[in-house]
Amino acid sequence: MSTDASPDTSSSSSIVDDAKRFGTPTEATPLADDDHQRELIAQAVDKVRDTTPLAQSFTNFVTINLVANAQLAAGGTAAMSYLPDDIIDTAAIAKATYINVGTLLPFFKDALGNIARSLHAAQHPWVLDPVAAGIGRTRSAILWAFRSAPPTIVRGNASEIIALAGIWDLNVPSAGAHADTTRPAGVEAVDDVDSARDAAVIMARYLRGYAPNHRAAVAVSGATDLVTDGDTVYRLPGGSEMMTKITGAGCSLGGVTATYLAVTDPLTAALTASALYNRASEEAERASHGPGSFQTAFLDALWNTTAQTVSQSPITAEAV
Amino acid sequence: MSTDASPDTSSSSSIVDDAKRFGTPTEATPLADDDHQRELIAQAVDKVRDTTPLAQSFTNFVTINLVANAQLAAGGTAAMSYLPDDIIDTAAIAKATYINVGTLLPFFKDALGNIARSLHAAQHPWVLDPVAAGIGRTRSAILWAFRSAPPTIVRGNASEIIALAGIWDLNVPSAGAHADTTRPAGVEAVDDVDSARDAAVIMARYLRGYAPNHRAAVAVSGATDLVTDGDTVYRLPGGSEMMTKITGAGCSLGGVTATYLAVTDPLTAALTASALYNRASEEAERASHGPGSFQTAFLDALWNTTAQTVSQSPITAEAV
Amino acid sequence: MSTDASPDTSSSSSIVDDAKRFGTPTEATPLADDDHQRELIAQAVDKVRDTTPLAQSFTNFVTINLVANAQLAAGGTAAMSYLPDDIIDTAAIAKATYINVGTLLPFFKDALGNIARSLHAAQHPWVLDPVAAGIGRTRSAILWAFRSAPPTIVRGNASEIIALAGIWDLNVPSAGAHADTTRPAGVEAVDDVDSARDAAVIMARYLRGYAPNHRAAVAVSGATDLVTDGDTVYRLPGGSEMMTKITGAGCSLGGVTATYLAVTDPLTAALTASALYNRASEEAERASHGPGSFQTAFLDALWNTTAQTVSQSPITAEAV
Incomplete structure (x- = not known):
């Protein structure tokens, strides 16, 4: 899935085989057709459609409608709020929560901290979308x-993942190498996905220290998506460039990730959402004539793409 | 019109003939083809298209765009605000107002009470959509x-109508029977429409005590919609299950109800909006391939469905 | 581009040739096919598509999604916020900003003044959309x-431009003549475009006193759009009546104007956005069956309309 126009620079030929240096990739290998992870993905697609789980969202005002519609199109149900009392009440009946910091109001500063602490105390799984991380004092606070x-899953573009790792003071070995190229650029990534690989791995390991069952994941969206649980790095190529020509591709992917997190483990949720988005956006590009008809066709494709198609997506895996 | 996935359990065979017990339905009979109410419905459809009345809204952030677009597609005009000074200024030029409590901000707590008192003082008709009634202290306050x-019309799903009757301490005889099954479930109804029949009738009678010309209505959306003015219970079957797969079906129905309330009485407004939504959603289901194209086709159908088609919808009536 | 249903009353036959009276139009003449202004328009269309410039927005909750999607469909990139710290941070990387006062929250009263002063201090160009000017104390403040x-460009309908000139105490000679017909009517114009001609000219002259490079523009949307830099009045006929049947036609035009302002001068930005909207809405009307499919087709047409088609739009010019 592509949420920015950066070229895909993640080819196996550029991978240095240096297992000593932390975070350096080993060789990425295609996931076998009968790999157990593919079964888990197929089950997640079907379980959402069979059980219509509720995932609630505290998300930005720009794309809140698309987030809800994408969750419904994937088969789940949606509830949105900006009030701690609502979110905490609904967390008791929702299986997962999605929080997106795209458009903030002043009172969010206290509200979001209180919500996160409440979700943590309840061991309630949630997905964070750190939109525009690095811009603005309020967002950084x-x-x-x-x-x-912390959340159970973080999903963002490469720039956001790198910026969030910085805000959290995570010790990312390769951070220095990218210091000159990493800067916030509105809500668009200016870094390629692989530049955030090390930050993603370190972040996933940090998250699982706090997570229910010690399982967590980080998803980096780009021309090729990168998903990791801290042990293995998965790459999911494909998708459509048109995803960068509609607003909310990334936000709604975060929301759908929360929908899957309501029925499965964090790694499977992130992989399933990414694979569904790649296949659905490819189908939508075939069926459309511009960004208006693309968005319409994309919601249709979220609804119509089969569990088989999603689970048989091209995926590579490498041990960290 | 269906805003939830609950099966339609409102069949006349399940009706107990016990006129002694308050709220027990008498036999529902089809509205005659030349019933005066059908004329009023046809006139409402045409009058909105001929006079493009302004109905203003204070509605949630998720579906505010669809509410406005649905009001425009039905033929009206729209204005949206969250400020008492705006709403009160605009009430002088708008014929009706729509208030929806779906996504609240802290300052709404005082603002919405002030707005309601101002509308009441001006005898200005308005529609309340008690989204997620029962969840959160702020919403309950x-x-x-x-x-x-109170409003002139309340429109909600069965769970919301039952919860609102409870919050208002209305004395609903059958409330105890449903106490174990009624609970808030995000914004989705978990109760069938008929379970809210008594609450709707009592609520309509309560509302008309405050309403301009002592006329009010309550509309319960479900697989079969239920509309009552406190004397007669109307049922409107049909619609599309796909309405549960887009966000804002219920909210925009509330907004369009306000558009009709700008040109007609509360009962006719609620019946017209419900019948239009049923016919338009059926047409949209025929013309679409998933939730994206369904929403597009639904707005087209709101625009294209004739007054004749709306007014000749299947409707049954029973005296309370 | 039409954002209201007012008939187009701007014909050259109604123009009084009285150069002594300020603001009385001289004869409007068609812009030559090889006029330099047409070249600038074509360059603006292409430069946005080639460089995907970032224009940020502080805009209303109703149409924020359409504003972003229209900016993307025109070829730009978008970022939205309601916080001064975000807007001021992002102004350093965005080339232009769009501010729309459609739906206000209480804290906007201080926030928007602070943002405007900060943009002014940085000589950062911005577009104001004075939605519903004249309604509500908060908006007027x-x-x-x-x-x-002040902004670099103001874009509104005739009623809004006249109301804003009044709020700013601009000395519009013809204001008295329209005093009885000018009143706020929600967000719909109740005045025809030419009634705002004098206010637009005076306003453009006022704005350029504050603007970077002393260049500014005012755009009045209607059945025929009127754009002026204070010296020349341009008129752009055409567009589709269906633009009045979707919400956000005017708001998204303001957002796309900011996208062009990120790459060109204010006059060219306003002319380019207006001409693109007229051509795209005509194409969308041909391709659609109602307001749902119209909006979808309109976004497609923003994406597909060529620089050649936009720059060869019918445009007349008259010296003030």
């Missing part, structure tokens, strides 16, 4: 507050 | 504040 | 605050 009550 | 300055 | 740190 909120993201810092999440450090001690 | 706002809904309680409406008790002494 | 905000618009008054912009008077001493």
Whole structure:
């Protein structure tokens, strides 16, 4: 799935085989057709459609409608709020929560910290979308507050993942190498997905220290998506460039990730959402004539893409 | 019109003929083809298209765009605000107002009470959509504040109508029978429409005590919609299950109800909006391939469905 | 581009040739096919598509999604916020900003004044959409605050331009003649475009006193759009009546104007956005069956309309 126009630079030929250096990739190998992870993905697609789980969202005002519609199109149900009392009440009946810091109001500064602490105390799984991480004091203060009550999954573009790792003071060995190229650029990534690989791995390991059952994941969206649980790095190529020409491709992917997190483990949730988005956006590009008809066709494709198609997506895996 | 996936359990065979017990339905009979109410419905459809009345809205952030677009597609005009000074200024030029408590901000707690009192003082008709009634202290406080300055029409799903009757301390005889099955479930109904029949009738009678010309209505959306003015219970079957797969079906129905309330009486407004939604959603289901194209086709169908088609919808009526 | 249903009353036959009276139009003449202004329009269309410039927005909750999607469909990139710290941070990387006062929250009263002063201090170009100018104390206070740190472009319908000129105490000679017909009517114009001609000219001259490079523009949307830099009045006929049947036609035009302002001068930005909207809405009307499919087709047409088609739009010019 592509949420930015950066070229895909993640080819196996560029991988240095240096297992000593932390975070350096070993060789990525295609996931076998009968790999157990593919079964888990197929089950997640079907379980959402069979059980219509509720995932609630605290998300930005720009794309809140698309987030809800994408969750419904994937088969789940949706509830949205900006009030801690609503979110905490609904967490008792929702299986997962999605929080997106795209458009903030002043009172969110306290509200979001309180919500995160409450979700953490309840061991309630949630997905964070650190939109525009690095821009604005208010956003940085909120993201810092999440450090001690972190999400189960973080999903963002490469720039956001790198910026969030910085805000959280995570010790990313390769951070220096990218210091000159990493800067916030509105809500668009200016870094390629692989530049965030090390940050993603370190972040996943940090998250699982706080997570229910010690399982967590980080998903980096780009021309090729990268998903990791801290032990293995998965790459999911494909998708459509048109995803960068509609607003909310990334946000709604985060929301759908929460929908899957309501029925499965964090790694499977992130992989399933990414694979569904790649296949659905490819189908939508074939069926459309511009960004208006693309969005319409994309929601149709979320609804119509089969569990078989999603689970048989091209995926590579490498041990960290 | 269906805003939830609950099966339609409202069949005349399940009706107990016991006129002694309050709220027990008598036999529902089809509305005659030349019933005067059908004329009023046809006139409402045409009058909106001929006069493009302004109905203003204070509605949630998720579906605010669809509410406005649905009002425009039905033929009206729209204005949206969250400020008491705006709403009160605009009430002088708008014929009706729509208030939806789906996504609240902290300042709404005082603002919405002030707005309701101002509308009541001006005898200005308005529609309340008690989204997620029963969830959150802030929402409950706002809904309680409406008790002494209530709307002209309440439109919600069965769970919301039952919950609102509880918040308002209305004396619903059958409430105990449903106490174990009624609970808030996000924004989705978990109760069937008929379980809210008694609450709807009592609520309509309560509302008309405060309403301009002592006329009010309550509409319960479900697989079969239920509309009542406190004397007669109307049922409107049909619609599309796909309405549960887009966000804002219910909210925009509330907004379009306000558009009709700008040109007609509360009962006719609620019946017209429900019948239009049923016919338009059936047409949209025929013309679409998933939830994306369904929403597009639904707005087209709101625009294209004739007054004749709307007014000749299947409707049954029973005296309370 | 039409954002209201007012008939187009701007014909050259109604123009009085009285150069002594300020603001009386001289004869409007068609812009030559090889006029330099047409070249600038074609360059603006292409430069946005080639460089995907970032324009940020502080805009209303109703149409924020359409604003972003229209900016993307025109070829730009988008970022949205409601926080001064976000807007001021992002102004350093965005080339232009769009501010729309459609749906206000209480804290916007201070926030928007602070943002305007900050943009002014940085000589950062921005577009104001004075939605519903004249309604509500909060909105009037905000618009008054912009008077001493004004935008580079104002885009509105005739009623809004006239109301804003009044709020800013601009000395519009013909204002008295329209005093009885000018009143706020929700967000719909009740005045025809030419009634705002004098206000637009005076406003453009006022704005350029504060603007970077002393260049500014005012755009009045209607059945025929009117754009002026204070010296010349341009008129752009055409577009589709269906633009009045979707919400956000005007708001998204303001957002796309900011996208063009990121790559060109204010006059060219306003002309380019207006001409693109007229051609795209005509194409969308041909390709659609109602307001749902119209909006979808309109976004496709923003994406597909060529620079050649936009720059060869019918445009007349008259010296003031």
